[in-house]
Amino acid sequence: MRHTHMNRRDFLKCAGAVATLPLTTVELAFADADRNFTFAYISDAHIQHIQGTKFVRNWDRGLIRAVAETNLLNPRPDFVVFGGDLAQLGKKEELDHGAEMLSKLNYKMYGVLGEHDYYLDLGEYWSKLYGPHYYSWDHKGVHFITLNSILTYDKWTFERWPSAEQRMNEMAGLDNPNGSPFMVGETQRAWLKKDLAKISQDTPVVLFSHSPIQKIYKGWNFWTEDAEDVQAMLESYKDVTVVYGHVHQIQYNQIGNISFHAVMATAWPWPYPQSYAQAESHLPKLTVPMNRANPFHERDATGWQFIDVNSGRIAMHYNLSDNTNRTVKYNPDIGKPEDSFYQAASRQVAPQQHY
């Protein structure tokens, strides 16, 4: 453990039992203290069916562990978000198996739709389990929005493929040149406009999407085609945060007033796009990468997060099963998120060099 102080998760790791340490010592920025709260974020479980009652053991273990650890949080998070890609190929078996594991959570759960949940039956079965594909709600003064950001061009979805299975398979391959860029689309953008019109400019907004609402690397769909349009709608609000999954790695960024935070997968980590020698990527300069994974440790570079909400902004705590935990927190003095320990170049370590 590098940090001199222990945070709750490090304590959990050592104790392996229910932790009773107090919440992080964040300044109480809302005048009303019970407007400071936490929630947990689990994402990208990729539950994968083999045959019969068999599923890929490695991915199962990742989700089971995240759920068990989240249940130990004390104080209790107000809710949990599952960030998408519960299934690998959108199959009912996979969604059911994943949903059963998630049902062990002792908290209310909000679902985000990932492309792996969607492209077999266009999210029909997922909806039976978790409801609408996009929605919003208010919680302790914060306006939360969930978008389905993994739609694509209608032609690709409805005309190109002879079967739903093939459509799913084509979208499931991250590096498949037959894939198609993600987008929020006109219908949801119109809905978002109306939804945002209901709140005041100083209401903190936290938006959940599966794909980044920014453009990082198109070749692997670390990308949302209409990102700028969505960003423009959020521009005039004072505090806006976007939390996204899909990339299976630590990323964070600031564009205008919008802070971006990515979350880890419970299943497996992905290389940073700059590791692909033939491509150009736009990984935010701000991001200090997660450590390169050690494949001999099955859970390395996977994990889950808990999130402190204060000042209308967030502090993202990454719980990394086989590595030092990290916290990326909005710093109001510089107006962007930063790693609480590794941000300065002099603090960075060799495994954070990706090539």
Add this chain to the structure above:
Amino acid sequence: MKRMLTVSLLVCVLVALGAGLVLQRTSRADEFTEQDAERWQKEFMVVAQKGRELWVSPKLGTNQVSCAQCHPNGANTHPETYPKFQKQLGRVIGLRDMINWCIMNPMEGKPLKLNDPNMVAIEAYLAYERRGVPLAPGKH
């Protein structure tokens, strides 16, 4: 003595001539045409393409998982760094050993023979995706 030398020289010349005749009918060791080079590159690409097909298929393992699931475009395989020391194995290993390691562990499959055509195809695909990157043997 002198005669023996002459005879052996003669033999040498005849042998060389004979060999030359045979060679001329096929090709000279130091000569190839642009068409040859093109054909050889094509042969390589056929094998690299076969490697790509294996990369995205579950055939190498037993749990439906493919290499591409964790290594899009072969990223994070760093073929240019092999052979190198793997601390978990405690010795210097070749790229093919590491390919087998990933087949046996995340993919729960059987290792390939080191000269299996599928092994060569995977190696060809990884090298192709990594083209242009300088060799960095031993680098971690």
